[in-house]
Amino acid sequence: MRDVRGDVVRRQLHADHGCNVERVRSICGYLIQGETAAEAIAARVDDLFADPIIEHGAANTLFLTTDLFDQTPDIVVTVGFKPGVTDNPGKAATDGYLTLFPEDAGAKISTYTTYAFYGAGEIDPTWLAGTLHNGLIERALVGDSAACQAGMWPALDYPTPPEQVFIQPKTIDLECEDELLEKISFEGLLALNLEEMRAIQAHYRDEEVRALRTTHGISPDAPTDVELECLAQTWSEHCKHKIFASRIHHVDHETGEDTVIDSLFKTHIMTPTHDMQKDVDWLLSVFHDNSGVIAWDDTWSVCMKAETHNSPSALDPYGGAMTGIVGVNRDILGTGLGARPIANTDVFCFGPPNWEGTLPDNLFHPSRVLRGVHAGVRVGGNESGIPTVNGAIVFDDRYIGKPLVYCGTVGIMPRHLPDGRPSHIKTPVAGDIVYMVGGRVGYDGIHGATFSSLELTEESPSSAVQIGDPITQKKMVDMILEARDEGLISCITDNGAGGLSSSIGEMAEYTNGCEIDLATVPLKQAGLSPWEILVSESQERMTVAVRPADQAAFEALADLHEVEATPVATFTSTGMFHVRYGEETVAYLPIEFLHDGVPQLQLESEWTPPHQTPFVTPNEADHNELLSSMLQRPNIASKETWVRQYDHEVIAQTAIKPFVGVERDGPGDAGVIAPLHGDPHGLVISCGIAPRYSDIDAGAMAAAAIDEAVRNAVCVGLDVDKMAGLDNFCWPDPIESVKTPDGRFKLAQLVRANRELERVCRAYRLPCVSGKDSMKNDYGSGKDKISIPPTLLFSLFGDHPDVRNSATSDFKEAGDRIYLVGHSKQELGASELSFMMRERNSDNGIGGNVPLLLNPEQNLATYRQLSSTIHQGWVKTAHDCSEGGLAIALAEMCIGGRIGASVDIDGTGDGDLWARLWGESLGRIVVTVKPEHESDFLATMKGHPTTILGEVTATSVLEMVDGETPLISSDVNELAQAWKGTLDMTGGVA
Amino acid sequence: MMVPRVAVLFGFGINCDHETKAVFELAGAEAHRIHVNRFISGDSNLAEFDILAVPGGFSFGDHLGSGRLLGNRMRFAMRDALRDFVDAGKPIIGICNGFQVLVKTGLLPGPDAGQSPDFVQRGSLGLNDSGRYEDRWVTLEFDPNSPCIWTKGMTRMTCPVRHGEGKYIMPTPQALEALSTNHQLTVRYVDPSTAVGEGLSDTALPYPLSPNGSMRNVAGICDATGLVFGLMPHPEANYARWLHPDHTRGTAPVGQGNALDSWEGEGLQMFRNAIEYVKQNR
Structure with missing residues (x-):
């Protein structure tokens, strides 16, 4: 019978380190402290500790000495918890033990795992043990080849905490x-x-x-x-x-400008929301409770909260992230008189998973942080029975210094309890x-x-x-x-x-x-x-x-x-x-x-625009090659391997899932749930995050994050007249000091981000109902100091009148007409393309015009019209145009539908060819409409920027031209392969 | 008219109790979420119910093997009540973690026909070959000759799997063959490109068509009576077509009944089957 635990270790060694081991076998160990006689426990091993059908169980032996291990391993590693560290399997084992031996009430059980490696002669046993445990919380004992030959097997003692x-x-x-x-x-x-x-x-x-x-x-x-x-x-x-x-x-x-701001929070976040509270009747509870509450219908209210757990996740990615997600679940449970958590969101910022540079002391490799954080959130969310419906993973070198782990939760509660009390008070x-x-x-x-x-x-x-x-x-x-x-x-x-x-x-x-x-x-x-x-x-x-x-x-x-x-x-x-x-x-x-x-802090802020070498587009380019390369960039590549390991459907309410389309591998723009069973009334959950733009202007970064969250939600059918937001700021230390000589600049970035937050949220009638900040995201000091790029995560939850009229990003049928809603401007500064070009040649810059939101009132009006075309059932396909611009958006839509498209980007805006193809101008959504609904659609969108791009074709090729100039002709299956390869990292299933 | 009463178990990490209750109600039953300890303490009496559902979840965190610890609580503390329930000819369903629980208690596949439950574990569910917990939609087909009362008249359906330990295993080829002969291998993963009704195959399908590497692509089994049934996939998660991944494409399959104004999903029929069975056999 297959040893899957061992196989997983073998595959990961290969995927992360290119290290090939022939075979790995695993042993689950239980150390029991109690009064029951060893023989009595031995007689019940198959009732509790081992599965009688698929496992071997034995008591009072290390197993390696039994004839089940007739071949001598090259290396043996045993990993257990340090004293005092939470041991969940041990806790469960103790509970199960008491079912069998209720009289042994004081018994305690601690668990460990032993791995036996075969065909691993070339590997350093100490290094191997290092990849298998985190010394901060776990202990590992190693038996090298000599010890294995001598039959000296590593054996852990019960981890007794010190007095x-x-x-x-x-x-x-x-x-x-x-x-x-x-x-x-x-x-x-x-x-x-x-x-x-x-x-x-x-x-x-x-x-x-x-x-x-x-x-x-x-x-x-x-x-x-x-x-x-x-x-x-x-x-x-x-x-x-x-x-x-x-x-x-x-x-x-x-x-x-030379001015004084008395509290960014009161000025730019609380006051705008309180102003909006005067105009609507659905803002039930804002800021003062554990999460913000809005009325959803006459009977139910919904609430949402997002938190960060960055420092703990840097030290122990698994435990830190797990406490992050189960912690924010408790914020929902602690809202009003108690709300029920019904959906999670997870947004992570990591160093590049394929990082080959040096790592500062005490920091984990980004791939290990990714694996650990993902596992923690997966276990925390899945075991709690709360679906993970939305999220993102963002990569930047500077997150090596401090990963960002944002965990959000949506809750629901009856507006009144059976005894008549309003539940939000x-x-x-x-x-x-x-x-x-x-x-x-x-x-x-x-x-x-x-x-x-x-x-x-x-x-x-x-x-x-x-x-x-x-x-x-x-x-x-x-x-x-x-x-x-x-x-x-x-x-x-x-x-x-x-x-x-x-x-x-x-x-x-x-x-x-x-x-x-x-x-x-x-x-x-x-x-x-x-x-x-x-x-x-x-x-x-x-x-x-x-x-x-x-x-x-x-x-x-x-x-x-x-x-x-x-x-x-x-x-x-x-x-x-x-x-x-x-x-x-x-x-x-x-x-x-x-x-x-x-006492109130008194701080100094000073803004001088940072200098960035401008991004200059090349004179000649192979856009097919660029498209394939862009699809493989970690920031754009499919995260399906990771997301599919989250339960996104428990509670039987998820109407739009994280991945969509014929093969269920196209990107979902936002999560949609219908939490009342039998009722299609829905709730949209989305997010926006754009830390790259902070390199030019953190204000633009904030505006982009908000617009992205709204755009994503509009794509699935949000009712823009009932939406609420959460602002989660993660910043490097913005207080000037010896350790932070550039504190004034970092604080000015925060000021600009808050000002844009207020301006855009007021224009969108989008109240922030809850938020959080994490302000010390730095590592080290002096010239080795790593500070994260200022990062705002904007999460959104809003109403969806009927989930049966939703849209997804996958192209549907040949003949469907493709339109771009919005304009492409000359805004290639800090674009994903510019970052890729700089990685290819460090002389290249990323500077220039960063995407700006000049007229958000107009955007909102356009979004409202577009939403209504989705609610009418005319538009079944919509996709947000963001990282990598129109080229990436269309490629993803082809992948989702596994179908081709023919597109002309001429007339889509006043940007040059590069800006129209790769630019990330805000406010843009690609949609399709069936020919029979085209006139209704165009009538509704009259007066709003809506440009025909082309149509879905009965081919497997994405064709893009700019008037007479051919740009792209790529096979959709090859695009899918490029997009899905980078972040697979599973090592296969063999 | 008689309305069957369904006990939907919850507690200790079961987490699909709300939707399982809801689908039984949509299909015409009266369903109650009952904490496991209420049955153990005698606060609630299992005999007063017509159907028992053990929903999905992560009882006791799946530690020491999925379903093991909750299975033990039921095996030792609810033994008589469960035996009487089965002997009385009342239907039981275990979905996902509930299936794992029923297998670990020995209720599935259970003893030979004509014998009372003996609570001996005969099969098991192991870690998926991929080593990963995954949420993905699968295509299922049902053995038309199965005695299972839950799957009568059902041929093919789609719904999600959401598990890390779903690989169905019997200890010997003979034991597996005996289940097959008795038509207890009720539901299996099939290749959606096969013709409807012709998908069942004994040859292991590749990942991810079979998401876990189960023997003979088994997704669920029943006991010799056909009343106790368990499966890893989640039929309740396809109770409405708006939960189907293809609903925006206009191609989400339509369920057999007419609940939800033509938006009934394929999964609801399974619950309706048990309710109809109870109504006809009372």
């Missing part, structure tokens, strides 16, 4: 010089600047504060460690978005009991929020990395949604960054106070100190408030679902964030100071 040393709460003296204040912050990983440390110092000098503290038996004039850690979490860049809230002095050397009152639900608190995940506000260095702490546990979370989701429908929840939020300190602290604002007892919090291991319990970010936890009368029902439901739910706090109206450890008060902070005490 935690309980540290009594202590106080920190802040009556010191500034230098020492900074030192306290730095050494404590607090990530608080001097200004903030001084604000804390000042608080403890206040006589009223001192008097109040004395009466509660807590150190009057100095913070406890619990308080200082709590403030550091609550005031972290991650939680407080201090850069977006800062006061910015902005100077523009291009225009001479939290209703806690003083006296409600606060439960911690789900996982337990451990040493893993301490300092995540502050860590993500620091930059990645070689000394980055491993405790910031965690592995998610989707099944524990799934049980919790099932339980909480039942509790919601039974009316048992008065308030709910996620335990993410900052742990209980943030979750209870934020909810306590509703009632103006809380009292927490940390001694009641269930722990993964004994010995955690009070401050650690308060700020630990251990995963899979929600904080839920329940009225005292509902406690019994709530706890019964938790028991049924085998979910741990423990009362840990009470809401009060004292105005205080009061934390006890048993009887002892360990924190006593005014709610107001905790949430509003952080």
Whole structure:
């Protein structure tokens, strides 16, 4: 029988390293700590640990010594988890073990995997082990050929975590010089600047504060460690978005502007949305909750949130990305009184997977980051039963320094609960009991929020990395949604960054106070100190408030679902964030100071347009060759291998899938779901991202991202009058310092991006309802520093009146008429083509005119008309024209339909031939219409830029000309091969 | 008129419970999502239901083999209730993870005809040969002579597979042949370019026509009575034509019934079959 686990390792060694091994065999190992006799367990191996039909099972042996391994391997590698790291198979095995041996209640199981390699004599065993494990979270033991010959097999011990040393709460003296204040912050990983440390110092000098503290038996004039850690979490860049809230002095050397901006967030994001809220009745909840909520119909509302998990994914791509996706699922569960997650989106930015240059210390090769992040999101999403309906993967050298891992989730909830309460409004009152639900608190995940506000260095702490546990979370989701429908929840939020300190602290604002007892919090291991319990970010936890009368029902439901739910706090109206450890008060902070005490940052911004060598188009070119090469570029190439491993159809609602067309391998522009079974009312989910344009102007980058998200959604049939957006900014550190001498420029990029965001969103009537920023995406310092290109991900969710009238990108039938909606301008700056030409010859530049959105009001009007032609059923084919321009869009449409087309690009705009063929001007969509609907279509599009391109042909050739000039004549099957090859990376199925 | 009651199991990582409930309701039944522990605790009584559905999902994360841990809970804690349910001639369906659960509990393929369930595992589902979990649409054909009550009158259908462990395996060629002889190899992956009704083949199809490398391209099997049925593909995911990948091309196949104003998908018939069977045999 085939050993598929071994085959996968063999194929990947070949695909990633060109390394050929004859055969790999695998052994799944279980280390059991318990009271049951070894013979009793041995008798039940086939009931639990091994499949009696397809596997061999044995107890108390390493297997390699048995006659199943009659041939001696060349290398043996055994990989297991480090102590304290989440071991999901081990947890499941323990659960299954207790089904068989219920009396052995204290038993614990840890798992490992052993790989035996044959025909691997030439390979360095240590290198091989390095490819199979991540030293930050896993242990590996290696048996080389000599050890194998000698029968000395590697054997791992049970990973027993070291004893935690309980540290009594202590106080920190802040009556010191500034230098020492900074030192306290730095050494404590607090990530608080001097200004903030001084604000804390000042608080403890206040006589009223001192008097109040004395009466509660807590150190009057100095913070406890619990308080200082709590403030550091609550005031972290991650939680407080201090850069977006800062006061910015902005100077523009291009225009001479010299101005002050009081909070980018309030000015450019919140105010426009609040203005739009006055005009529509469907914006139910914006900004203040865990996700933004819009009314979808009379009975249901939908919400969406996107997060990033960049730093953890850099350290452990698998665990970091998994906690990213299951974490954002909890944001949905924690919206209002609890929404049900129904769709995920994933957008990744990586270094090139085929990177052959050097790698800085402690960074993984981009292909390994891609594999790990993908696996984490795949497992997190699939095991949670949430379809991944939309996403993107973007490549740029600079993401080697920090990969970007954006995870988004859409949720749905009834607008009113059975008891009549609107579900988007939290209703806690003083006296409600606060439960911690789900996982337990451990040493893993301490300092995540502050860590993500620091930059990645070689000394980055491993405790910031965690592995998610989707099944524990799934049980919790099932339980909480039942509790919601039974009316048992008065308030709910996620335990993410900052742990209980943030979750209870934020909810306590509703009632103006809380009292927490940390001694009641269930722990993964004994010995955690009070401050650690308060700020630990251990995963899979929600904080839920329940009225005292509902406690019994709530706890019964938790028991049924085998979910741990423990009362840990009470809401009060004292105005205080009061934390006890048993009887002892360990924190006593005014709610107001905790949430509003952080001083506003004062920052400097200075814009001078960056110099870029202009992109000059070649005098002569073979456009057929360029088309094939462009299709193979990682940014354009098919991501099907990766996307197909996501479940995109669970819940039986996905009407437009990530891949479309006759062979189901053409690109989908946006996801469409019909989440109410039996009802074709739909929801569109799309995204836009254009980081290349930041090399010329981050403002143009932002506008392009928004337009792309809208365009993609229009292509499938969005109702443009009901759409909402999410802004997720990932930036390099924009604060000027010794380490960041160009901070003023990077901040100016942020200013320009925000200004464009406001301008375009107002024009599109597109409110941003939620967002997030990640502002320290750099690696290293000095001349080796790598900063990511400023990157805005714009996610969109909007209404689709009837999914039966949708369009997809694949060409349908010969004779269908092809039109371009929109104009092609002379905008080749920072195009994918220019980047390819620069890679071919470093003398080439990428500068020039970057695509601009000069008249977004006109675009919206055009999109509205085009959408209506889709809703009428006249247009069944539409495709966004973006990376690689019209040539790539048409090639993809031919691939999707496995059919040819004949196209003339003459008259499509005022750009030259190169701009019309390869340019990425915004606002353009290619559509087809059947001849019988052509006049209706043209009548609807009257007054909007609509140019005939040609028609779909009963051939397998894409023909493109510019008037009399032949440009492209390419076989569609060859185009498909070129497009699908680059990112396959599977090593086949043999 | 009698409306059959369907118990749709959920809990511990089952995740297709909502849509499985919905398709039974669209096909005319009254369906309830019931947590596994409610049956184990006695809170709910399986005997009060006419049909049991074990939906797809990732029970216990597929750790230690898909379906193993949930299968064990059912094998040890719901043994009598399940045996009585089968002995009473009531239909059971397991879809994807539910199929894996039924195989690991020993309900599929089950003992020889005429015997009560003995909860002995006789077949298995292993990792796909590709080594990958994949979501892709496949074409299926049904053995017209199968005793399976779920697939009566169905010839060919399309729907997605979404699994990493779907390779159906019997331990010996004799055991596989016996299932084939009894027409228990109810549904198999076929090449869509074959004529409808002529797709069934014992020769292994290449990936991805057979997405997992199953013996004889098996996608699902039934027990000797034809009442217990399990399959890896997801018929419920093609309950409506708007879920079919070809619906914008105007070529999504039409289902047999007339639910959803001519937008019924091919998958709904399977659930309707069981409901009709219960109505006729009560």
